[in-house]
Every structure is written in structure tokens, then in C-alpha cells.
Amino acid sequence: MNFNSKKPIYLQITDYFLNSIISKKYNIGDRILSVRDLAIQLGVNPNTVMRAYTYLQDKNIIFNKRGIGYFISENARENAIDIKYKEFTNDELPEVFDTMKILGISFADLKKLYKKHKTKKSKTHENK
Amino acid sequence: MNFNSKKPIYLQITDYFLNSIISKKYNIGDRILSVRDLAIQLGVNPNTVMRAYTYLQDKNIIFNKRGIGYFISENARENAIDIKYKEFTNDELPEVFDTMKILGISFADLKKLYKKHKTKKSKTHENK
Amino acid sequence: MNFNSKKPIYLQITDYFLNSIISKKYNIGDRILSVRDLAIQLGVNPNTVMRAYTYLQDKNIIFNKRGIGYFISENARENAIDIKYKEFTNDELPEVFDTMKILGISFADLKKLYKKHKTKKSKTHENK
Amino acid sequence: MNFNSKKPIYLQITDYFLNSIISKKYNIGDRILSVRDLAIQLGVNPNTVMRAYTYLQDKNIIFNKRGIGYFISENARENAIDIKYKEFTNDELPEVFDTMKILGISFADLKKLYKKHKTKKSKTHENK
DNA sequence: GTGGTCTAGACCACC
DNA sequence: GTGGTCTAGACCACA
Numbered sequence: 001m002n003f004n005s006k007k008p009i010y011l012q013i014t015d016y017f018l019n020s021i022i023s024k025k026y027n028i029g030d031r032i033l034s035v036r037d038l039a040i041q042l043g044v045n046p047n048t049v050m051r052a053y054t055y056l057q058d059k060n061i062i063f064n065k066r067g068i069g070y071f072i073s074e075n076a077r078e079n080a081i082d083i084k085y086k087e088f089t090n091d092e093l094p095e096v097f098d099t100m101k102i103l104g105i106s107f108a109d110l111k112k113l114y115k116k117h118k119t120k121k122s123k124t125h126e127n128k
Numbered sequence: 129m130n131f132n133s134k135k136p137i138y139l140q141i142t143d144y145f146l147n148s149i150i151s152k153k154y155n156i157g158d159r160i161l162s163v164r165d166l167a168i169q170l171g172v173n174p175n176t177v178m179r180a181y182t183y184l185q186d187k188n189i190i191f192n193k194r195g196i197g198y199f200i201s202e203n204a205r206e207n208a209i210d211i212k213y214k215e216f217t218n219d220e221l222p223e224v225f226d227t228m229k230i231l232g233i234s235f236a237d238l239k240k241l242y243k244k245h246k247t248k249k250s251k252t253h254e255n256k
Numbered sequence: 257m258n259f260n261s262k263k264p265i266y267l268q269i270t271d272y273f274l275n276s277i278i279s280k281k282y283n284i285g286d287r288i289l290s291v292r293d294l295a296i297q298l299g300v301n302p303n304t305v306m307r308a309y310t311y312l313q314d315k316n317i318i319f320n321k322r323g324i325g326y327f328i329s330e331n332a333r334e335n336a337i338d339i340k341y342k343e344f345t346n347d348e349l350p351e352v353f354d355t356m357k358i359l360g361i362s363f364a365d366l367k368k369l370y371k372k373h374k375t376k377k378s379k380t381h382e383n384k
Numbered sequence: 385m386n387f388n389s390k391k392p393i394y395l396q397i398t399d400y401f402l403n404s405i406i407s408k409k410y411n412i413g414d415r416i417l418s419v420r421d422l423a424i425q426l427g428v429n430p431n432t433v434m435r436a437y438t439y440l441q442d443k444n445i446i447f448n449k450r451g452i453g454y455f456i457s458e459n460a461r462e463n464a465i466d467i468k469y470k471e472f473t474n475d476e477l478p479e480v481f482d483t484m485k486i487l488g489i490s491f492a493d494l495k496k497l498y499k500k501h502k503t504k505k506s507k508t509h510e511n512k
Numbered sequence: 513g514t515g516g517t518c519t520a521g522a523c524c525a526c527c
Numbered sequence: 528g529t530g531g532t533c534t535a536g537a538c539c540a541c542a
Contacts, residue, residue: 008532019230035515045534050516058314066393067429067514067542081231088227089241096224097245099216102147103209107242113217114235117225136526137322173323173527264517275486291530301519306531323527323529337487344483345497352480353501355472358403359465363498369473370491373481392541429542514542520535527529 001042009044013052017061018080021072030072032062059083129170137172141180145189146208149200158200160190187211257298265300269308273317274336277328286328288318315339385426393428397436401445402464405456414456416446443467 001016003009020026032038035053039046053070056062060079062070073079100110129144131137148154160166163181167174181198184190188207190198201207228238257272259265276282288294291309295302309326312318316335318326329335356366385400387393404410416422419437423430437454440446444463446454457463484494 010532022230034513036513045536046515047535048533051532053515063388064515065542066387067540069514084227084231088224088231088233092220092224092227093241094245096216096220097242099212099220102150103212103216105216107239111235113221114225117222131322132319138526176323176527179526266517278486290528292528301521302530303520304518307517309530320530321527323525325529340483340487344480344487344489348476348480348483349497350501352472352476353498355468355476358406359468359472361472363495367491369477370481373478394541432542435541515540517537517539519537522532522534524532525530 009042010048010051010055013038013042013049014055017052017056018084021061021076021080022084024077026072026076028072028074028076031068032070032072034069131172138176138179138183141166141170141172141177142183145180145184146212149189149204149208150212152205154200154204156200156202156204159196160198160200162197266304266307266311269294269298269305270311273308273312274340277317277332277336278340280333282328282332284328284330284332287324288326288328290325387428394432394435394439397422397426397428397433398439401436401440402468405445405460405464406468408461410456410460412456412458412460415452416454416456418453 001012003012007015017026017032026032033041035046035049038044039049042049053062057064057070060073061076063073064070099105100107129137129140131140133140135143145154145160154160161169163174163177166172167177170177181190181192185192185198188201189204189211191201192198227233228235257268259268263271273282273288282288289297291302291305294300295305298305309318313320313326316329317332319329320326355361356363385393385396387396389396391399401410401416410416417425419430419433422428423433426433437446437448441448441454444457445460445467447457448454483489484491
């Protein structure tokens with residue numbers, strides 16, 4: 001993870017977990033890194049990681065076993081998808097659609113931009 | 129304008145001007161409200177309005193006649209469109225497309241959401 | 257406020273606000289002390305207060321006006337009552353009832369303890 | 385025993401013994417499971433069980449015969465009741481009564497909640 | 513070893 | 528002036 005200056009680090013951490021859970025990199029019951037260890041690995045203060053974990057626990061994505069660590073919750077994937085989807089439809093999309101209207105961008109235009117984006121992505125993959 | 133959104137107020141103000149200029153509510157040479165007056169009208173700190181005006185002046189959207197006021201610049205519309213478009217393709221869209229991928233939302237799904245958004249909007253208009 | 261060693265300080269702060277809102281010491285729209293000021297007044301670190309405020313904002317008890325401060329939310333009282341009531345019936349009460357059963361304390365006994373508690377309270381008030 | 389509750393595990397274990405002794409599931413002189421065995425049975429760290437046993441020994445509920453094991457003490461039941469009762473009247477009850485006052489819950493309301501709690505309990509038993 | 517709370521203090525964006 | 532994020536580091540309870 002290399003941090004995007006824009007978003008707070010702790011939210012980038014939560015995002016990493018949400019995405020990883022959705023794409024099944026983490027599965028129910030998996031233990032995740034301890035607060036300290038993840039902090040060291042990310043070169044970040046434990047408080048920052050703690051903040052991310054607290055958020056995820058609040059949203060029922062992870063849970064804590066006392067003195068042992070944090071684990072992926074039962075319905076983590078469903079909850080993660082739910083959070084992401086709400087964010088998407090309530091925050092991201094309306095903004096995009098409004099901008100489209102103002103700029104006079106049609107849905108057909110959007111499709112072109114979509115294809116361009118996909119090819120760009122795949123190229124960056126090739127270069128690795 | 130909703131000042132409790134996540135977006136800084138001064139950016140919401142600049143956005144209002146960008147949009148208004150693009151949709152020709154303001155035209156070249158028009159005088160806009162003084163910092164003071166707009167601040168009062170919006171119930172906002174004059175510093176905040178000042179910041180928006182400075183931003184717009186920086187981007188050649190408005191210009192200042194000392195002691196007289198702020199006016200819409202020559203190429204305001206072109207510049208506004210340019211700013212908006214860059215923001216759209218560089219910041220908003222990639223984020224949206226990435227989220228789509230993670231959530232497994234197809235472009236066809238997006239179209240449905242687009243239509244839903246349009247009908248919702250028009251309904252709110254009718255109700256006014 | 258003088259802090260109970262048992263409960264975390266930040267939760268005692270949230271509790272103070274919940275109780276104050278329920279008993280109408282704070283009303284909708286009231287501004288509450290700034291993070292810094294409350295921290296100073298309580299002799300506590302601003303982070304601790306911040307934590308309490310973040311919690312209350314999450315629960316829709318208070319909201320933030322950018323750069324201005326925190327204010328009591330629209331439905332603060334309802335939400336506060338809801339939180340307290342759930343805590344009461346889900347956490348506190350079952351424990352009490354279970355203990356009663358184990359110790360063989362009847363509901364009539366409980367009433368006596370209730371009256372005793374009330375008279376004790378009123379006495380402490382008289383002594384002030 | 386639910387080890388994810390807010391209560392420390394070692395206290396949940398002591399509670400189990402206190403309750404069992406009060407309800408005469410354990411009697412004077414009975415040997416209880418070794419630290420090791422109980423730890424295995426509960427899927428818990430031996431240190432945690434040890435802590436519970438130390439606590440109980442401190443309170444004269446159990447005693448240790450070196451090299452042999454832990455046994456129920458002479459006045460275990462009286463002591464257990466004493467501990468529970470003090471905890472009940474000094475800690476649990478005042479909290480409950482205070483919350484009642486804040487929420488405007490009368491003693492009559494409490495009775496309703498009491499009845500509801502009893503019927504709920506008996507139903508869960510039936511379903512087993 | 514684990515997390516949870518807290519302090520002291522910094523820096524930043526925003527109003 | 529306001530809050531928001533972050534660091535560094537401490538201390539504690541718990542397993």
C-alpha cells in the first residue's frame with residue numbers, strides 16, 4: 001500500500017480491507033495482522049491502524065478476540081459490498097451524472113471513456 | 129448549496145460559478161456579487177467567499193477591477209469547461225470505474241443507474 | 257464532571273451529553289464547546305474529547321458546521337433516548353434479572369432496594 | 385460462555401463458579417477441573433483460567449492442595465452469595481436506577497420488562 | 513503477546 | 528478561530 005495524499009491514511013487502510021474482503025483475499029475467520037504489526041509494515045503509527053480497525057469493527061467487518069487479535073466477521077463480505085455500494089450510488093455516481101449533464105457528455109461518450117480506461121489499465125499491467 | 133457536505137464550502141462556491149458560467153447564466157463581462165454581499169447571502173464567512181473568488185481569478189474565470197468588483201473573464205466559459213472536464217476524466221471517472229470493477233458492476237448496470245438517476249431528478253423537479 | 261475510574265473518559269463525556277440532551281439541558285441547534293475548550297475545561301487531552309465528539313456525530317447526536325463548531329442535531333433527543341434505552345434493556349437489565357434469579361431476590365425485594373436507593377439519593381441532596 | 389462479550393473472560397469463569405456453587409452444582413470439598421483441563425475444555429489460555437482460580441482462592445471460594453488440585457472451600461457458598469450480593473447492590477443496581485431516572489422509566493415499567501424477560505427466557509429453554 | 517485508552521504535541525485545511 | 532489527522536510514546540488490562 002502506498003498512500004494517496006488525498007484520503008486519510010486510516011480510510012485507505014479500511015478501503016484496502018474492504019476491497020480485499022470483497023475480492024476474497026481475506027475470508028471469514030481469517031486473522032488479520034495485529035495493530036502493531038500492520039503499523040510497522042505500513043510505516044505508520046499504531047493509532048492510525050487502530051482507527052481503521054475500530055471503524056471496521058463498528059461496521060461488522062472484523063471482530064476482536066480478546067488478547068488474540070482481529071478476525072474477519074461472518075458477514076464481512078456482504079457488509080463490505082453494502083458499504084461500498086452505498087458509497088458508490090449515493091456519493092460517487094450522482095456527482096458524475098451531474099457533471100455529465102453540465103458538460104453535455106452523453107452516455108455514449110461515457111462508454112468511450114470507459115473503454116479507454118480499460119485499455120489503459122491493461123497496458124499498465126503489461127508493463128509490469 | 130449544502131454546506132454540510134464533505135466538500136469545502138469555498139469549492140462549492142467555485143463550483144456554483146463554474147456551472148453557472150458553463151450554462152450561460154453568467155456571461156462575459158457580467159459583474160458578480162461582491163465578496164461581502166455574497167457572504168451575507170450565503171450566511172458564510174467573507175473569507176470563505178474571498179477564497180473562492182481568488183481561486184476563480186487564478187483560473188482566469190473572473191477578474192477584479194480594483195475598487196469596483198469582480199467580473200466574468202473573456203474566456204471564462206472555455207476555461208470553466210476545461211477545468212471541469214479535466215477534473216471529470218482525471219479524478220471522478222477513474223474512481224468510479226475502479227469501484228465498478230471491485231463491485232462487479234457492468235456498464236449495462238451503470239446504464240440502469242443512470243436512467244434511475246435521471247428519472248429521480250426529473251421527479252424532484254416536478255414536485256417543486 | 258469528575259471521572260469515574262472504571263469507564264473510559266471519552267465514554268463518560270458522551271454519556272454526559274446524552275444525559276444532558278435527554279434532560280433538555282441542551283436543545284436542538286445549540287452549539288457545544290469546541291474540542292479544545294472542553295478539553296481544557298475537563299483537564300483532558302483534545303484527542304479524548306475529539307473521540308467523544310466523533311462518536312456522537314456518528315450516532316447523529318451532534319453535527320459539525322465546518323470551521324465553526326459542533327451543534328446539537330435535529331433528532332438528538334430521540335436518538336439519545338434510543339441509545340440509552342437499548343443499552344439499558346439489552347445490557348444492564350438482563351444482567352440484573354439473572355443475578356436476581358441466582359440470588360433468589362424477588363421483585364418485591366427489588367422494590368425495597370429501589371425505595372432505599374431513592375431515599376439515600378434525596379438525603380445526599382439535602383446534605384449539599 | 386460468550387467470550388466476545390465486554391466482560392473479561394477470567395471474570396466470566398469466576399462467575400460460572402460462583403453461580404454453580406450458589407446453586408449447589410458444586411459442593412464443599414468437590415475437586416474442580418485442573419487449570420490445564422479447564423483451559424482445554426474452554427479453548428482458552430491457561431493463564432486466563434489461572435487468573436480466575438487465583439481470584440476465587442483470594443475470595444475463599446476455592447483452595448489449593450499443592451500438587452493435587454483445587455477444591456471448593458468450607459464457606460464457599462456463603463462467600464459466593466456475599467460477593468454477588470455486594471456487587472449487585474453496590475454496582476449493578478445503582479446504575480440501573482440512575483438510568484431509569486434519566487429515561488423516565490417507572491418501577492411499573494420495570495415490572496413489565498421483568499415479565500418480558502422471564503417469558504423470553506422460558507421460551508428459549510423450551511426450544512432447546 | 514494482544515488491544516484500548518490516553519497524553520503531548522504537531523501540522524494542515526478550512527472558516 | 529474551528530476540526531481532522533497523525534506521530535511518538537506511555538501505561539494498563541487481558542490472554
